[in-house]
Amino acid sequence: MKEITFSKRNTILILLTILLTGAGILLIGRFAPQPVASEPTLSPDQVAAEEAVIEGTQAFFHIRSEVGKDAWLEHFCSLSTESGCAFIEMGADRLWKKYTEAKTSIQATVKVVEQVSATATEQVWKVNVSLSEPLPGSNKTQEEAYVLAMKTDTGWKFDRFLLEPEIQALIERQQKENKP
Amino acid sequence: MKRIPQLFLFLAILFSAFPLSPVQAQDTSPWSEVFDENGNLRSDVIDLGVTTETPSWMSVDLPFGQSLQLDANYHRFQTADGNVVLAPSASTLFFMAMNPQESGLADSAGMMSNGYGSMITFLGLVAGDSLDWNRLQSERPQYKDPSQFWNAVLSGQENAWTWFSGWGFITKLLSMSFDDVAMRSAYLMYLNGARNCALIPGGCSGIVIPGDPEDPPPPVCPGPQVTIQQPTLTIKKLAPANPLVVGQDPEKRGVDVQAMVTIPPVIFVWHEPIYEEEEFCRAANAGETPNCKTSNSSLVNDGVEDSELVFKECLRHVEYLPDAVASLQATATLDGASKAWITGQLGQTHYGASVHKESFALVPGFTTWSGSCSGGTCTAVANALKVPFADPGNFNLKLRLTTTGTQFRGVTITQPRNLSADGDLQVYVTLPALVP
Numbered sequence: 092m093k094e095i096t097f098s099k100r101n102t103i104l105i106l107l108t109i110l111l112t113g114a115g116i117l118l119i120g121r122f123a124p125q126p127v128a129s130e131p132t133l134s135p136d137q138v139a140a141e142e143a144v145i146e147g148t149q150a151f152f153h154i155r156s157e158v159g160k161d162a163w164l165e166h167f168c169s170l171s172t173e174s175g176c177a178f179i180e181m182g183a184d185r186l187w188k189k190y191t192e193a194k195t196s197i198q199a200t201v202k203v204v205e206q207v208s209a210t211a212t213e214q215v216w217k218v219n220v221s222l223s224e225p226l227p228g229s230n231k232t233q234e235e236a237y238v239l240a241m242k243t244d245t246g247w248k249f250d251r252f253l254l255e256p257e258i259q260a261l262i263e264r265q266q267k268e269n270k271p
Numbered sequence: 272m273k274r275i276p277q278l279f280l281f282l283a284i285l286f287s288a289f290p291l292s293p294v295q296a297q298d299t300s301p302w303s304e305v306f307d308e309n310g311n312l313r314s315d316v317i318d319l320g321v322t323t324e325t326p327s328w329m330s331v332d333l334p335f336g337q338s339l340q341l342d343a344n345y346h347r348f349q350t351a352d353g354n355v356v357l358a359p360s361a362s363t364l365f366f367m368a369m370n371p372q373e374s375g376l377a378d379s380a381g382m383m384s385n386g387y388g389s390m391i392t393f394l395g396l397v398a399g400d401s402l403d404w405n406r407l408q409s410e411r412p413q414y415k416d417p418s419q420f421w422n423a424v425l426s427g428q429e430n431a432w433t434w435f436s437g438w439g440f441i442t443k444l445l446s447m448s449f450d451d452v453a454m455r456s457a458y459l460m461y462l463n464g465a466r467n468c469a470l471i472p473g474g475c476s477g478i479v480i481p482g483d484p485e486d487p488p489p490p491v492c493p494g495p496q497v498t499i500q501q502p503t504l505t506i507k508k509l510a511p512a513n514p515l516v517v518g519q520d521p522e523k524r525g526v527d528v529q530a531m532v533t534i535p536p537v538i539f540v541w542h543e544p545i546y547e548e549e550e551f552c553r554a555a556n557a558g559e560t561p562n563c564k565t566s567n568s569s570l571v572n573d574g575v576e577d578s579e580l581v582f583k584e585c586l587r588h589v590e591y592l593p594d595a596v597a598s599l600q601a602t603a604t605l606d607g608a609s610k611a612w613i614t615g616q617l618g619q620t621h622y623g624a625s626v627h628k629e630s631f632a633l634v635p636g637f638t639t640w641s642g643s644c645s646g647g648t649c650t651a652v653a654n655a656l657k658v659p660f661a662d663p664g665n666f667n668l669k670l671r672l673t674t675t676g677t678q679f680r681g682v683t684i685t686q687p688r689n690l691s692a693d694g695d696l697q698v699y700v701t702l703p704a705l706v707p
Binding site: 158164172177260 | 337406433434442608611
């Protein structure tokens with residue numbers, strides 16, 4: 092049997108290497124980014140619809156009476172579906188009469204809470220809307236809304252806000268689905 | 272997905288054969304007053320045009336307590352017997368179905384040929400794919416097919432809003448025209464609607480007032496006929512050809528805008544019964560002295576001479592009734608794209624560019640209107656001269672007016688009409704450019 096001999100110098104080098112390697116592992120472990128609670132990755136359709144929901148809702152509540160209804164509609168319609176634009180356009184005169192009288196100047200911040208429903212062509216998102224000040228006839232600056240985004244030829248677009256009975260039905264459906 | 276429309280087509284055929292309408296079949300269908308045997312509108316049906324109103328049941332709630340008041344549109348017709356038939360727009364019909372009591376849908380005599388069967392077909396076509404049928408079947412097993420559910424909705428027993436799993440169809444309804452396939456049989460009949468016009472969708476706008484049922488019609492003469500002809504409305508720029516913003520025009524000329532209205536007469540045809548007085552010999556009453564023989568077989572005078580009116584013919588009269596302009600308004604408003612261009616693109620290159628005056632009340636305001644009637648045709652004109660448009664871009668011109676309605680011998684024949692027309696005009700600006 093062949094005898095392996097270590098010189099004193101080599102022994103010190105080996106020990107130093109082991110020591111440095113161990114210290115390195117410890118340091119990397121301490122400073123490396125900690126794994127966070129895993130979040131489901133959004134699909135491209137979800138990302139696009141989420142963006143459409145946020146932009147459309149912000150455009151809808153970005154009201155500056157001095158700029159006027161037409162400019163507001165033009166901006167909103169550039170972010171909404173054609174039919175969603177026609178829907179709002181139909182009632183815009185009466186809505187804006189109120190805003191003009193009250194000299195409304197409001198901005199909105201929209202945060203997505205969750206996706207509530209999704210098909211290949213429709214997605215409903217629950218969002219939290221914060222207004223810079225209350226709208227005429229309201230004293231609230233924060234409210235949840237359920238927004239429908241539709242897939243169009245030019246991508247996902249804001250379509251409309253869901254109505255109260257539609258929201259109630261969605262919530263009930265979610266509660267039933269979450270029951271064990 | 273494509274099976275659902277096929278299913279509804281099948282159901283439509285089925286319902287046509289076996290109506291499930293709450294309206295029972297009549298011996299003589301009132302629809303025969305509306306369409307001829309070829310399915311065309313009868314010539315004696317009066318086209319009342321499209322009426323728009325803003326009912327509370329078409330109000331859509333938005334976040335923060337806001338609401339969107341949608342317009343209800345109905346193309347309406349009046350039959351010779353005073354029934355009113357209306358063809359609602361798709362969105363109107365859908366909201367009527369969702370609010371059958373408030374909208375007056377429940378008061379109608381149903382739809383053409385099969386009562387509410389066509390309504391169910393319509394709901395199936397526009398919203399059938401969006402119905403959460405699996406959930407509906409598990410929670411409402413009593414419905415064996417979607418038509419039973421829609422029937423319950425139309426009867427006010429179910430709230431359809433809670434059973435959708437697709438929502439995009441609501442806004443798409445707005446893009447459906449009156450000619451859409453889903454709308455082809457979407458005519459609602461309101462029996463005696465002309466007399467009760469205040470209670471029917473669209474109200475009394477343009478309704479031809481039927482004769483008083485207390486007055487018995489002449490024995491053999493046909494009833495009156497009313498023909499409403501469509502008016503011509505225009506609002507347009509007269510001069511100059513290419514108007515400059517007034518600030519750049521050395522002459523400060525401004526723009527001439529003209530609004531013109533021509534309303535042809537309402538043609539009212541009525542028939543006058545012509546009677547002739549004829550003498551005859553009637554039996555003498557007690558105390559009367561006989562002075563004639565009641566028959567050839569009478570040997571002595573046994574009757575008294577009397578006279579009576581005997582119907583001879585119907586004299587046809589054609590009246591050209593003027594429906595004059597009662598009020599007229601005209602406005603010009605800079606459109607949103609032009610405002611955005613002024614404050615955006617123009618503002619970036621020309622410091623301080625802003626909108627000076629975005630809207631003008633032309634009539635009344637810049638001028639007043641004048642009108643007259645001749646030979647039953649009524650005209651109105653308003654020339655707003657030298658309107659100082661100070662902003663470049665496209666101005667939307669709007670003309671709105673109401674008429675007086677028509678009367679004949681103190682009796683209202685047609686109700687006042689609300690008419691409108693739009694136009695536009697372009698105002699130019701010259702922009703200096705640096706030439707190298």
